[in-house]
Amino acid sequence: MKRNLIILLSIIISLTSCHDKSKYPGYKHARHGIYYQLHKIGEDTDKPKPGDFVTVDLLYKTLDDSVFFTGRRKFQVTKPAYKGSIDECFMMLAEKESATFIISANDFFKKTLQTALPGFIDELSSMKVTIDVIEIQTEEEYKKEKQAFLNWIQDFNDYEKVILQQFLEEKELPVKPILSGIFYINIRKGKGKKIEEGDTVTINYEGKFLNGKFFDSTIKRNQPFQFVYGTEWQVIKGLEEALALMQEGEKSIIIVPSEQAFGKKGSSTGIIPPFTSLIFEVEILKVN
Secondary structure: OHHHHHHHHHHHHHHHHHHHHHHOOOOEEOOOOOEEEEEEOOOOOOOOOOOOEEEEEEEEEEOOOOEEEEEEEEEEOOOOOOOOOHHHHHOOOOOOOEEEEEEEHHHHHHHHOOOOOOOOOOOOOEEEEEEEEEEEEOHHHHHHHHHHHHHHOOOHHHHHHHHHHHHHHHOOOOOOOOOOOOEEEEEEOOOOOEOOOOOEEEEEEEEEEOOOOEEEEHHHHOOOEEEEOOOOOOOOHHHHHHHOOOEOOOEEEEEEOHHHOOOOOOOOOOOOOOOOOEEEEEEEEEEO
8 A cells, every 4th residue: 555655656746747847847836837947056045025125137038048138136025916926036035046937928027017018928928037146135234224325425416517527528528418418429320220119129338437437348248238128127217218319230328417327326236326427338239
């Protein structure tokens, strides 16, 4: 009897494994339709809870591994609004852990981002999300860190205006902004498609402060940035506005004052201080 039970359990486990393997090879089923593949295990076991702040590197791909977004984000974890949401994925990983999840693409775009599903993804299809957890902070830790920084830079607003004006005069650039506070300087014209809402755009960029110090560079990382234009939380407001003027093959310098970038709070990662103007040298590699 005991031997028969063992055989029966073995058959059930085998059938379950085959079912998962036939659907998404190499992935395990978690819950609520989420599948996952663990890449890296951290030393800490504490996972983020609703209210905590996480800094993560994100990579969004179609099921055939076509990348349509990659970037680092810091945000507050919220209680999952529906079963199978990406919020459940964040809450499955501890600090320094990394995994790829397979979730519903339709739910992610329509329910989480509250935007239309891109044309390159079928409504019934799933998508891959690779999450690499850099840091987890409690809400109290985040607020203390943020307040200490805000106290330090409380007089930066007027200072930014002076520094920006000095930079423009030194470089002999137009004193008046071309767009809503943005300075746009074309250095190589493109001949391809103009960027429109819903397009998948691949760019190389280098981001610098007015003193010339780099804060980010896809060229140095050898990793072009790909995203769906017009989708929320992809690029800062000023850069998105400037990209609407650009086309495939174009290269331009874009100077973005803080009110069109990260404003009086600075970036959530702490890399960009409040009231800080930024310079982007952007090259449009591809527009789909």
